[in-house]
Amino acid sequence: RKEVEQDPGPFNVPEGATVAFNCTYSNSASQSFFWYRQDCRKEPKLLMSVYSSGNEDGRFTAQLNRASQYISLLIRDSKLSDSATYLCVVPSGTGRRALTFGSGTRLQVQP
């Protein structure tokens, strides 16, 4: 099983829709998780951090299910500007000092 797995999409949704992405991880010892956003040909940027059961920031909600080892990202009232690739990130490596990225889920919000 890959350390971090995501559905690559693409998810094509109309403006105003609610969309959810899932990310599964293999190491049950992981404590903190992140969602990054990456626009085409740009560097990834932090969207949200998840340390306990979940986190909410405006239209974005991240939830953690430790028993099933997955995290999810929910986007409500989608905007055209939300179109991007969303990357799930899990600490890994020796002493959990590295960061492993999922391959990303592409979202395309359509007018």
Add this chain to the structure above:
Amino acid sequence: NAGVTQTPKFQVLKTGQSMTLQCAQDMNHNSMYWYRQDPGMGLRLIYYSASEGTTDKGEVPNGYNVSRLNKREFSLRLESAAPSQTSVYFCASSGTGGMRSEAFFGQGTRLTVV
């Protein structure tokens, strides 16, 4: 307000040539990383450095070497470039553990090996 600075932004190499990608951060972060991203794919970790003086291999280290010159700088060297190393290379840095683990990225180096 520089954050993570990578140089160069673009590079074309011939097969067999060598080059060093430079990365510097001004956030006093302990950890630094080099990733590569191939078209339509996610980021794959090449090497990382958890602190000054230490380096560890990531998922795809073959063909690369790194140097953590000091706390600020982490360089990536291609000794003999191959077309398979055509990619976008991102350097990143982060604090250590917990809420300080968020990574900040440089703008990337677009490398083409012909």
